[in-house]
Amino acid sequence: MTEAGKRYSTISILLHWLIAALVLVQILLISAHDATEGPMSREFVQIHKSVGLAVLLLTLFRIGWRVANPPPALPATMKPWEKALSGTVHVLFYVALILLPLTGWAASSAMRREIVWFGLFNWPLLPVGGGRETAGALMDLHGIAVKTVYGLVALHVIGALKHQFIDRDTVLGRMVPFLARRP
Numbered sequence: 526m527t528e529a530g531k532r533y534s535t536i537s538i539l540l541h542w543l544i545a546a547l548v549l550v551q552i553l554l555i556s557a558h559d560a561t562e563g564p565m566s567r568e569f570v571q572i573h574k575s576v577g578l579a580v581l582l583l584t585l586f587r588i589g590w591r592v593a594n595p596p597p598a599l600p601a602t603m604k605p606w607e608k609a610l611s612g613t614v615h616v617l618f619y620v621a622l623i624l625l626p627l628t629g630w631a632a633s634s635a636m637r638r639e640i641v642w643f644g645l646f647n648w649p650l651l652p653v654g655g656g657r658e659t660a661g662a663l664m665d666l667h668g669i670a671v672k673t674v675y676g677l678v679a680l681h682v683i684g685a686l687k688h689q690f691i692d693r694d695t696v697l698g699r700m701v702p703f704l705a706r707r708p
């Protein structure tokens with residue numbers, strides 16, 4: 526098989542889909558928080574914080590894994606601007622997947638709100654002061670990072686569909702294990 530016909534490593538594929546699923550879970554948890562009241566509603570935010578911090582750890586591990594296991598070469602049929610755009614979207618994804626949990630973590634820290642990670646232990650707070658005002662500014666950044674992720678997902682999915690149905694190349698199969706490999 527040519528280099529361009531190869532897939533990402535199994536660990537990279539698992540991390541890709543696990544993190545994508547957890548981002549979706551995060552949005553569902555916030556919707557559940559918005560739709561409920563009282564202790565139940567606060568519990569959804571607690572779980573949101575724990576899952577978000579897990580995404581931070583998984584993303585840091587993923588970046589380390591990627592450095593040690595670079596992806597196979599892209600198809601030679603891809604134009605330089607397509608490679609540049611896809612690379613930029615991927616880098617921005619990593620930046621957003623770090624900034625999102627970091628801003629949430631920093632906002633909770635500014636409010637001195639305890640984070641009990643999945644009920645197991647107290648997650649350390651960051652040395653961020655400033656109380657409500659700082660927390661509000663950090664949550665604004667959290668919201669901007671979320672919107673950035675939405676925009677990136679849209680570009681990313683349009684790109685994936687273009688590869689699969691217009692270019693009809695091997696790109697989607699690099700990340701979707703059950704797709705038939707194309708020569």
Ligand code: HEM
Pocket residue numbers: 547548551552555558570573574575576577578580622625626627628629630631633640667668671
């Ligand atoms: C992948 C990670 C994360 C994603 C995708 C995510 C996503 C979101 C979204 C979509 C909202 C609603 C924003 C809005 O209504 O404008 C939100 C709110 C919030 N997030 Fe996150 N978040 C993540 C990580 C975190 C972390 C790590 C923390 C804290 C440790 C956190 C704390 C919060 C809080 C406190 C809110 C406001 C909840 C409320 O309305 O009271 N988030 N997040």
Ligand code: HEM
Pocket residue numbers: 541544545546548549591596599611615616618619678681682685686696697698699700701
């Ligand atoms: C929240 C959702 C998602 C996130 C955060 C995300 C993030 C990423 C990132 C960071 C990469 C780059 C991997 C690397 O080389 O380091 C990537 C690659 C990829 N993603 Fe996603 N992704 C998401 C959803 C999706 C969806 C829904 C699809 C399919 C429709 C998809 C298909 C792909 C494919 C095919 C690649 C490999 C591209 C290549 O070969 O260069 N992703 N994704």
